[in-house]
Amino acid sequence: MFRYSRNFQFGGQVNLFQMLKRFIIGKPLHNQDIVREKLPKWKALAIFSSDALSSVAYGPEMVIAMLTVPGFVAYGYVAPVSLAILLLLGLVTISYVQVAKANPGGGGSYSVGKKNLGEIPSLIAAAALLIDYSLTVAVSISSGTDAIISALPVLIPHRVGIDLFVLFGILMLINLRGIRESSTAFVFPTYGFILGIFFLLGTGLYHALTGAAPVIPSSSLEAHFNWAVLFLALKAFSNGCSSMTGIEAISNGVPMFKEPGYRNAQVTTYCMSVLLGTMFLGITFLNMHFHLLQQENVTMLSQLAEGVFGRGWLYYYIQVLTMLILYLAANTAYNGLPPLLSLLARDGYMPRYLAARGDRLVFSNGIVFLSVISALLIIGYNGNTEHLISLYAVGVFLSFTIAQSGMVVHWRREGTAGWKGRALLNGVGASITGIVVLVIMVTKFTAGAWLILLAIPLQIYIFKRIHCHYQDMREQLVLPQEILESHQVPVRQGKHWVIVPVAGVNRVVANTLGYAKRLSPHVVALYVATDDVAYEKVQGRWERWNPGVELKAIKSNYRTILKPLLQYIDEIEQISQPEDFITVLIPEFETKKWWHRLLHNQTGFILRTLLIMNKRVAVTVVPYHLEK
């Protein structure tokens, strides 16, 4: 009657949840499947470059908007600012190709910093990237929604709803299913967008050359020097730098390329950089040429496409593809942050479970983590994340600076032929990107950059505290040498006290006591009565049964069961010897149907949870499964 049945099935409610998970996420992948999840160049370009390429949807607008405040147009500054941005782009590209070469294991600035500069710089880079990736997701998704709202103003009130649906309903799910599937789905939008933009540029230039476009007042093209305007120009430059976010994605993702990883990554980076530069320059030129100004709820790219194509299907093609590539750009962060979190977790700076791959071989916990943080940003800014755009350049350039400083140290340490040239290249890169960080911090300080100054030290503090905890834990958990060398386990000596809290005389109690008696001869049944009637009744029934186990009955005048139990444990500890130990055996019955559980108070569950957390006793549950 008390023995275990052999054909007990794994519970129904778990299966339902499992089925739902399987349907949404897909079946679990075998460890061996990880080898197949590698990307060819053309696919990698689509996945890794969407962040950088999509930024032409807002980058040129952000530059021009800064230099065209109402009643004042300083187009003369647009060309120098744009050129500066392009130069910086070239420099960063070349530097990052070197980073990818020296770090085929991926990990980007965090790994480079850790290897060459030490803990703190690497943690700064990690914190900067963490901020950057979260902002990338928030900004890209809300910009993507802006693109489609420009075309369909009826969607304006649903902005945040659309953002969150894309975030959780599409990006998170696709990424939880695994990267290969996502890459195939994402190739067409990227190439479709590139195609569309080049067709837009071609048609726009044709219009411009054939003179069908409005003429800009030539006075606005002059670049009169003025400190206030210089500050505006620097702000425009800061804004434009946001277009460079995403360059590092490829170097962080080298291990995801097909072999040879480094060479493929290098070629892909150059391709991306040339595409980005061309599109940025072309769009900026046309925006100026058609004298476009910033408008609410209509992006400048939408104005340009409408001006060039009219509201025909080509216009809608541009808007839809812009939306898609921006959502894809958000996806880039999903390829970047979870592996970084995994590295941080493996080094003990983030919770360990971020290091593990889930059912589908992706870092599931990291993916959920990123989605939640980004959702908070979107909700917090109500979907209007424009003024976050320049901020997220801070994170990127900070990590650029650290990565390239690290490379200088790296080349010097290696000391192979030509190391000085390479070190110089990265040194110049580090200095310039460092200056860019300062420029953005100064020009954007009041617009939110101060938040970054707070957030990075805070994150580093958290990293260190977590690291400290894991170190403490390791020290406490390591098996002492004497036990290791004794070649035996330290078997418990002393008396084994077994306490069985009982709720009366019933089959579950008998079952548990039968188990208890097998463990130890020192078994006490403890009954806590909440009123006098029950106190007398249970004692009476126990005496009638008289099972050879002592019943300790306690009246609890405050109707709590836990406190008397804890007091009793304390008493046992008082009278016992140092080598003695205590087990609390909790009789629990498990109901057959899930809703039956709602009909019983969860005393057993609460009891075992609190005892495990707070008392130095072993806690055993002897479940008794009801048949109906």
Next chain:
Amino acid sequence: MFRYSRNFQFGGQVNLFQMLKRFIIGKPLHNQDIVREKLPKWKALAIFSSDALSSVAYGPEMVIAMLTVPGFVAYGYVAPVSLAILLLLGLVTISYVQVAKANPGGGGSYSVGKKNLGEIPSLIAAAALLIDYSLTVAVSISSGTDAIISALPVLIPHRVGIDLFVLFGILMLINLRGIRESSTAFVFPTYGFILGIFFLLGTGLYHALTGAAPVIPSSSLEAHFNWAVLFLALKAFSNGCSSMTGIEAISNGVPMFKEPGYRNAQVTTYCMSVLLGTMFLGITFLNMHFHLLQQENVTMLSQLAEGVFGRGWLYYYIQVLTMLILYLAANTAYNGLPPLLSLLARDGYMPRYLAARGDRLVFSNGIVFLSVISALLIIGYNGNTEHLISLYAVGVFLSFTIAQSGMVVHWRREGTAGWKGRALLNGVGASITGIVVLVIMVTKFTAGAWLILLAIPLQIYIFKRIHCHYQDMREQLVLPQEILESHQVPVRQGKHWVIVPVAGVNRVVANTLGYAKRLSPHVVALYVATDDVAYEKVQGRWERWNPGVELKAIKSNYRTILKPLLQYIDEIEQISQPEDFITVLIPEFETKKWWHRLLHNQTGFILRTLLIMNKRVAVTVVPYHLEK
């Protein structure tokens, strides 16, 4: 090193929660304190009558509104309808005094029905009361908020927010603290309201008699017969019956009166009934006399008070007191429903934990239950619960009918002198209240009464299912006679298999194995590796330690730990004898600070929960408490 420390303190996080709870709810009360929690008549009147008395804030309005549709005024019907309501009030009062006499234990129609009519009628009464009490809370709170909104229209947009604050922030908390405190706080509003209304009636009558008021067209006072108008009149009567809800509160609450409970309850009931009748009649007369019509966001009582007093402090006094007594009326349900739920729970028709008194000797779970249901009603109807008012009369009159039918049976069974007179009185009461139920059901069917026709059978079905489960459980849990008479516990025979899932070689594992070896010689350590490197490494370390416990290492290619463990348990069950049994020993370390817990995956917790729920094995946690 592995022994238990004796001075381990009860965990910090629990204390914080406890402190907060103590601050809000108060310190736990001793079982003996229950005797002190009895009410004198004048306090009981304040607590129990607020439901009935407060209904004059909406009852007369509901009657007149039905008979004054735009362009049509049938004041001639008001007098007969009002008189019918008053007659019914008298009848119900006398009947309920008899109920209180025959059932000094309280419990009202449910108890009466159970004792005299059987299970189903008593459950119908219980279901009706459950609906009624929840509606009372929702309707009274939103009417109270209407009263204050009439005076301060600026609050209109915050209607639902105010409702929910009053519900959770005031009523629920006050009731969780205990009835005695609530009674003292609640005496002044009731008497203040009675005083205010009588002053309003006096002043209003003076104005009316001195002719300072508008004259009603005499044609509207004629009562021409017409089927459509009769239907309206019946609807008006249905609406007016809502004023009678609350009469039963006193008879349900007899045990809360000071001794002699029955006599005190009787006197209090008569007082309440006379007050209610007078106020109802007076307000109805003045509403008609001043020819008031229903308006949105201004109650008719507010119009009356403004007409009589002007917008002076007397007007605000009336509005504030009306608000307070209506909130108090909601409180009546808190005195009525939790004890009813407790009775139902003790009889096994509702979850058992609703039967227990909490820290403060009140039925805490029932109080929370009622608050949640009412909040759902308020939110569902967006605070506009006017059309629920007549519905909640259905529940009351249904339970009136059952209680009085029960009384007829009761008097007949007793057969003492004069039983026929008493039975006749209750029989007439039952017939008339039964007819009222039919009238309300018919006239209000499309306005929501059909919901009640659905809800009552559904609730009875739930009651029966719950009852059935508890009966099944009792049968399964009862200690078999042979074990009871054996005077011993059925000690487990056979081999004791102990499985210890380990995550590597460390101190926690050694600690748990030391415990395991004490339990049984048949100990197996089970290691589930999620990758090849870990698989080799842990096996290597185990061989070096070689502690005399077999390590069973399993590769889990899908990175799940639970499935291989469950498979291994199945294997053990295959090779074991029927009398053998299995214990799974889970090594767990407990962190020192609460936030450390976030840094570890909860594998141990998930493992033990799933094993307890799904497998016929004993599950033991041997916690290892980290020191820092």
